[in-house]
Amino acid sequence: MNRESYIAVFDSGVGGVSVLRELRALCPGERFYYFGDSANAPYGRKTTDQVRALTLEAGRKLLIDRDCKALVVACNTATAAAITDLRAAYPDRIIVGIEPALKLACDRHPGGTIGIMATDVTLREQKLAALMERVKRDCTVLRVHAPGVVELVEAGKCDSDEAVALMERLLGPHIGQLDALVLGCTHYPFMKKAMRTVLGEGTELLDGGEGTARETRRRLLEAGLLNEGVGELIVENSSGDPEKIALTHRLLASE
Numbered sequence: 454m455n456r457e458s459y460i461a462v463f464d465s466g467v468g469g470v471s472v473l474r475e476l477r478a479l480c481p482g483e484r485f486y487y488f489g490d491s492a493n494a495p496y497g498r499k500t501t502d503q504v505r506a507l508t509l510e511a512g513r514k515l516l517i518d519r520d521c522k523a524l525v526v527a528c529n530t531a532t533a534a535a536i537t538d539l540r541a542a543y544p545d546r547i548i549v550g551i552e553p554a555l556k557l558a559c560d561r562h563p564g565g566t567i568g569i570m571a572t573d574v575t576l577r578e579q580k581l582a583a584l585m586e587r588v589k590r591d592c593t594v595l596r597v598h599a600p601g602v603v604e605l606v607e608a609g610k611c612d613s614d615e616a617v618a619l620m621e622r623l624l625g626p627h628i629g630q631l632d633a634l635v636l637g638c639t640h641y642p643f644m645k646k647a648m649r650t651v652l653g654e655g656t657e658l659l660d661g662g663e664g665t666a667r668e669t670r671r672r673l674l675e676a677g678l679l680n681e682g683v684g685e686l687i688v689e690n691s692s693g694d695p696e697k698i699a700l701t702h703r704l705l706a707s708e
């Protein structure tokens with residue numbers, strides 16, 4: 454492995470861009486290879502075994518075929534289903550997963566009510582139950598299901614009336630109830646505007662993108678692999694649809 458090799462950033466689709474933009478801000482000299490598996494999205498409604506198989510296949514392609522020096526699994530669902538297997542398969546590579554920012558939320562709102570919005574796979578996996586047990590202390594944590602959100606982001610409709618209507622449906626029952634809402638899927642930060650419209654300013658919206666970028670930088674430094682070059686980005690999408698590549702770049706440039 455050498456410093457100049459690419460860092461692979463993987464998601465089920467375009468959502469991992471919310472992590473990629475934090476990575477690029479923190480490690481501007483790195484070369485990133487973003488792979489979105491939109492052909493198979495959404496992962497969140499598949500079985501855990503299906504998500505594990507797709508993630509291991511993407512890991513093989515990125516770490517073996519493309520020879521990337523590190524893999525950032527910028528997908529909570531893929532992390533929940535497959536991070537242990539990935540690490541076992543590639544013990545000498547840097548593999549960073551993302552986890553919902555629940556600890557941050559509980560630390561910032563002691564005794565508060567915290568919502569965790571995530572895909573079905575993430576919400577039912579043992580990994581989340583264990584995280585909750587570890588960090589919640591005296592907080593109340595509510596699981597918030599979010600059917601349809603990933604599909605809207607994949608369709609490039611984050612700023613639409615449809616997005617606000619969907620958020621009204623999903624978050625309406627929680628208005629005035631939540632001190633923080635943890636966005637436990639990397640697609641969701643692109644819906645923040647619609648969430649704000651529904652929840653107002655009283656609920657803090659938190660995601661794990663920045664924490665994942667910090668951990669990646671720490672691991673690269675530790676391994677002597679941090680590249681302080683000119684930076685580069687390659688985007689690939691399994692759908693083969695040029696519109697997905699354009700959407701990836703639009704989301705990267707968005708707020």
Ligand code: DGL
Nearest residue numbers: 465495496497529530639
């Ligand atoms: N972006 C993925 C995550 O962070 C999930 C999207 C999907 O369901 O495909 O969980």
